[in-house]
Amino acid sequence: MTTFQIWNGLNTIGGNIVEIRTETARVICDFGLTGIGKVIENTDGLSEMEYLVKHGFMPAIPELYDTSAFQTITLSSYEDSSLETAIFISHLHLDHMGLLKYLPATTKVFLSEETDKLYQTLVAVGEEDKSHVERITFSDDEKIQIGDIQVQPKLTDHDTIGACAFFIEAPGLKLIHSGDVRLTGYYPERVEKWVQEAANWHPDVLLLEGTTFSFESPKESGFDSEKGLVENWKQLLQSTTNQIIFYNPYIRNVDRLRNVSLATEECGRIFVFEESYAQLMHAFYPNETWTVLTESAIDLQKQSDIEWISLAEVQQHPEQYVLQNSFKNIEAVSTFDKGIYAHSNGEPLGDYDSNYAVLLDKLAANQFEFLPFSASGHAAQGDLIGIAQKVHAKHTIPWHTFEPEKMHRIFIAEGVPSFLAEKGVVYSASEIEQD
Secondary structure (H helix, E strand, O other): OOEEEEEEOOOOOOOOEEEEEOOOEEEEEOOOOOOOOOOOOOOOOOOHHHHHHHOOOOOOOOOOOOOOOOOOOOOOOHHHOOOEEEEEOOOOOHHHHOOHHHOOOOOEEEEEHHHHHHHHHHHHOOOOOOOOOEEEEEOOOOOEEEOOEEEEEEEOOOOOOOOEEEEEEEOOEEEEEOOOOOOOOOOHHHHHHHHHHHHHHOOOEEEEEOHHHHOOOOOOOEEOOHHHHHHHHHHHHHHOOOOEEEEEEOOOOHHHHHHHHHHHHHOOOEEEEOHHHHHHHHHHOOOOOEEEEHHHOOOOOOOOOEEEEOHHHHHHOHHHEEEEOOHHHHHHHHHOOOEEEEEEEOOOOOOOOHHHHHHHHHHHHOOEEEEEOEEOOOOOHHHHHHHHHHHOOOEEEEEOOOOHHHHHHHHHHOOOOEOOOOOOOEEOOOOOOOO
16 A cells, blocks of 8 residues: 655745655655754763754654764664665755755655756765765656655746656556746746646546745745845846845756856846856756856866956945855955845855844844845745645645645635645555544
């Protein structure tokens, strides 16, 4: 009999992990860290992995980890498993893949070609921890067989490159893992495509992310789409003619980095990258030349695709430049009398991170205007309702939200058959009862 079990993510934003299991195989979708930024100091004298499992940051999944060094937790090791096992990663945000580094080297991990390229580049520039798992890339719509479980990835739209939803079929179960999804990015047609295919596929279960149900209303600082963000960026550049602009993006949002840098050049300013960000862009756009800040250099070797510029040179004509800035290089604001600091979903992400207050204090001390400049990677509530209605799964399960009960109530009111799953409970398609 085929079963599925949700190990995490039912009442959190991120950390989603679901396992689909038959008598001979199992597929686990996503493997991210719960409670990013909230991990307390390990004073237990345990290995890092056992500490995370003990304190609930990592699920206690049997026969998946090397538990030979565990001191206080009894959990069967990966060597005890007779199941053909594979992990599928929907995208490269930490809350969906941040635990991969703890898995044994024999673990098979499937991810899209673009996601793998992003991973390799981030590791190379020191922005991602190296995992020792066996990475296997897939292409859009490729059918992948793990024992008697078939997984078919579908490219989707999220605020990182290569994001996917998954159609998973095993004896007696058709399940869709939506991944993180939106209709306001650069690829809404990808979402429309897989949603229509899902409707024709008639799934038993749709696991649908519900991030935006966690909040009463959208954040005032956010633009309603990626295109809207770029248009407002152009307006900012056109209206700001006499001072430097700093731009703090999320390094994993390649598409936004690309479009903001192009818009900057279009408006007559030079976009100056930190070297690690330039190396990332070079991986995806190898035929272009990037202007890079000398003070950010990892390696001062003069590469043909890089034009170097120093802070001293930028200071001479600050109104001609935009400086891409990550928090670790925040001291750069001290070299200017004033400026604008556009925070575009970069780190620190929000006020739950203690570095966020440090950032604001630093900007205020140097007479920089803090300007939120974000766009969500997640679909609006109305769009999620529309997706669920079109897919029309027998059971739509809310997750990836702080408010699954709220999402469930609204879905029921909108005619969507919704089911509130419980963490750790093993379900089969035939055993789910409608609330």
